[in-house]
Amino acid sequence: MAKIKPKATPFPSKDEVLTFIRESPVPVGKREIARAFHIKGSDRIPLKAMLKELEREGHLELREKKKVMLPGHLPSVLVIEVADIDEDGEQLARPATWEQETPPPRIFLAPDKRSRAAFATGERILARMSRNDDGSYDAQIIRRIGKSPDRILGVYRIGREGGHLHPTDRRAKNDFVVRAEDARGAENNELVVATLKPTRHRNSQREARVLERIGAIDTPRSLSLIALYEHEVPIAFSHDAEEAAKAAKAADLGAREDLRALPLVTIDGSDARDFDDAVWAEADDDKQNPGGWHLMVAIADVAHYVTAGDALDRDAYRRGNSTYLPNQVVPMLPEELSNGWCSLKPGVDRPCLAVHMWIDAEGKPLRHRFIRGLMRSAARLTYEQVQAAHNGEDTEIPGQLTDLVIKPLYGAYSALLAAREARGTLELELTERRVVVDDDGRITAIVPRERLDSHKLIEEFMIAANVAAASELERLRRPCMYRVHEQPDPVKIEALAQVLASMDLHLARGQVIRPKVLTQLLTKAAKRPEKPMINEMILRTQSQAVYSPENIGHFGLALPRYAHFTSPIRRYADLLVHRALISGLKLGDDGLPPDAAEAFEEIAQHISKTERRSSAAERDAVDRLTAAYMADKVGGIFQGRVNGVTRFGLFVTLDDSGADGLVPMSSLPDDRYDHNEAKHCLIGRRWGRVYSLGDRVAARLMEATPVTGGLVLQIIEGDEDAEAPANSEPQGTDASWDPLKKTSANKKLADRKSRKPGKRPTGKGKNRKKTPGTKGSRRR
Structure with a gap:
């Protein structure tokens, strides 16, 4: 019986190749494309010609190691630079290097669950990138760039298996083993500076050696030193x-x-x-x-x-x-x-x-x-x-x-x-x-x-x-070393105008924006509940004042020099x-x-x-000291205002202390929430519950971690408001605190949802709204 030749695979079209490249999470080369379409032998020659033609036409870009990607796409791991904070309070970044004529895609820095990371503008970070449907990217921080990776500030702890070092950097995921001979006499819970020891085996647990003992971690001075060290602020004079x-x-x-x-x-x-x-x-x-x-x-x-x-x-x-x-x-x-x-x-x-x-x-x-x-x-x-x-x-x-x-x-x-x-x-x-x-x-x-x-x-x-x-x-x-402050970004002003229009406050498009125009808006909103939100949004439209030998004036002070x-x-x-x-x-x-x-x-x-x-160091120190101040108040309910609405959750500023805490998306009342960037809110898919920038909320403090400065909150709605008065302190808490330990409310309280699954809200909750972004007080 004669052998039947396998049917030849059709040569892919340009659209099919572009679709494959578009759907690939990482840059691909000719080899990966050929393998995907079963292209072998001499058929690789026309494939190579097709890729060159697509590149000439501007559909592809040649990256390192002969990899190709669609224009505007970013690799899976990238060095990025902290750029700005958008009107929702999210930290934005940009690629550290960008040679294309078109603007780079927006990059959102995913916050650590425990805290809003205090990155300084211009700081470089190695991050893992994931592309969103709208072409923007979420960046998961791997580590800061520039700091020597072999010097670590951390807390030395003695456990059952011996000593280990817990890094103070909130983005560090692993502890390091410290052998007794490498501890330099450090005591339990002592803040130390250490260096990583070389390792021969790639998968073995890393070891560290203590270089300097700073002192007990359970002191405010140590928490401040952590902030200074993390941001490399020089302390000693020559x-x-x-x-x-x-x-x-x-x-x-x-x-x-x-x-x-x-x-x-x-x-x-x-x-x-x-x-x-x-x-x-x-x-x-x-x-x-x-x-x-x-x-x-x-x-x-x-x-x-x-x-x-x-x-x-x-x-x-x-x-x-x-x-x-x-x-x-x-x-x-x-x-x-x-x-x-x-x-x-x-x-x-x-x-x-x-x-x-x-x-x-x-x-x-x-x-x-x-x-x-x-x-x-x-x-x-x-x-x-x-x-x-x-x-x-x-x-x-x-x-x-x-x-x-x-x-x-x-x-x-x-x-x-x-x-x-x-x-x-x-x-x-x-x-x-x-x-x-x-x-x-x-x-x-x-x-x-x-x-x-x-x-x-x-x-x-x-x-x-x-x-x-x-x-x-x-x-x-x-x-002259001028202090200069540029005019606001027109894109941010346009976004501000859209939100103001929903509140019957009008900012004429196309006009030259002057400080007086924005101040007049604030005057009109002086007696409205949205006043704090409008202040916050106008603040976030502003560029950062810097030093320059070239004079461009100072926008905020309305001064030409x-x-x-x-x-x-x-x-x-x-x-x-x-x-x-x-x-x-x-x-x-x-x-x-x-x-x-x-x-x-x-x-x-x-x-x-x-x-x-x-x-950044000053904010970090305040965050850590505030978390220490709040650590014995875990479980208490506090009044606050939403000061940031992101795809990762909400940031809430508590009224009495001014402390900022994260409400993770996963902890919001039963529903799946979509981030409406234009209206600066989260909208529940099932019940339509809305959380907007500036909303007044009651929140329970779930975690306080002084060593990282992190606060985690949970929104309280409906009958739960009756469980404790606003800004209450939990009964029986110990005023002493462990700066390293993540202090949490009891597990039953942490796991409980504010509403039973499947039960439709009655509409009596503080944040129940019929249409997104139209009511409720807001914070600037």
Whole structure:
């Protein structure tokens, strides 16, 4: 019987090949395509020709190792860069390298279940990518890029099988074995720095060796150190910098102007330790300026002690800025300077760089003059003292100082405030929280930060001085390190307009967006329940302010030029501005080097990055300390507001503490939920339950993990509200906490759903809505 030849497989069409490539989760090459379509031998030649033709036509892209993918598609594992936060509160990223002309697809960072990861903008991450139906990608974090993988901060623990190291990085999935001889005497629950030991076997459990013992993990100081370490904030100063700071001494009058008779005062928070700015004002006696004011802002002369290129300058540049945590400060300069010679303490002589400013009755600047002087602060005042004195209340401030200094300060402030309102700045109403700590650094309360007129007074004086510095450097044609703030992204403005339209608030499309337009929207929404949400959404449309040698203006402050001049103790940018003024005005030989301008672009990028690094570390520290504060409240029910709606779940901010917690999608009441990106809400498929940005909710605290800063919440609806009063604390909880252990409510409570499966909601729940995104209060 003759053999029957197998029927030849038809050669695939272009569409079939493209469909195969499109559906492949990873890049494929000619070999994988040939295998899929049973193409063998000489038939591979026309396949190769087809792939080249598809590439020429723009349907395919050639990747590494001769792999091909459709344009806009990303590989399964990719280095990405944290880019932004969208209007729903989701962290966005972009490919670290992107050479195509078309924009890259949107990448959403999947949050860790335990916490909203505090990534700094620009930080690089190795991530596992999964493509969504709409062409966007979800990124599961594998690890940060840039940090040495062989040095690990973790908690040493002794168990039945010996010692092991639990990394503090919330994205670390595995512990490491620590043999007794590698523990360096570390005790149970001690925070340590360790290094990974080399391994010969790929699948064997990794071992670590302790390098440094930091101390007990159950202290707030250790939790703050974790945040600093995770974000690589430099802590120790170099030996040379410390020696230079110790060698500093008082400055003499020399060629400086003598300002010691002028009653300059510092106004700071009650817990401030360094005082780098002083203010003074008087009515202008010029008859040509009726109702006008003469004011002065004097700033510590840091450039006198920190010269370009010296050891102090190198350390200051490496830090970029000071980092402020609730229970400690990592200063940009050693304490001998930051709290000593560069601190404008009362009754002692201090060198300063000061600016005289003259403004008219409406607060418009008329002229200014910069000088280098020697001052003696008349008083160290607090915001509360100054406000009380202005209000006519009893204070420790002498009456003559009130009449001589405080009243003129408020007079000049009224004029500056009128100018601010006239130019139309962006006036977001944001509730800031103050973490109250005791002498041991432990959190005792988290309270709203009071916003007094005295705070605004100092802010307006500093803005006026910063504007004068930028204007002066432009006049001198000297390099300036501007503080710039770009206009909002038009795409974000369009998304904002769509949401506002659903609330009968209209933002005209196509118009030039100015800060005043957004502030007018906030004014219209002032008495509406959606006000917090509108604030939140307008905030998320804003770009991030950065440093740049090129001036593009400051959108939020509605200023055509702006630079940071007023805090050289804690910001390197201000030190550069001081040096540029010293050089341009010939106020000394310790200004900018002749070739300094050539490095300004690189410096701007560096100090913008260090600023983001410090901000991320500060948020991380607050998260960890807040979780420690909340750890003995697990099981309690708290009132809060939805501040983030993502495809992974909800983020809720609790009213009393300001703590942010994650409500995982899987824990929401019985249903499957779809993320409506346009309306910023989650919609239940079966019952139509809706959770929108800004919704008021009651939530039970299910987990608190201080070592990672994570809080996990569960939405409470219907009859469960009666189980405990709002913001209640569970009975019988132990005030002591284990920072490493994930503290949870009892399993029965955690597993129970807010409604029985299959039972249709009655519509009495707080979040029951007929149409998505049309009702309910919202948070900005």
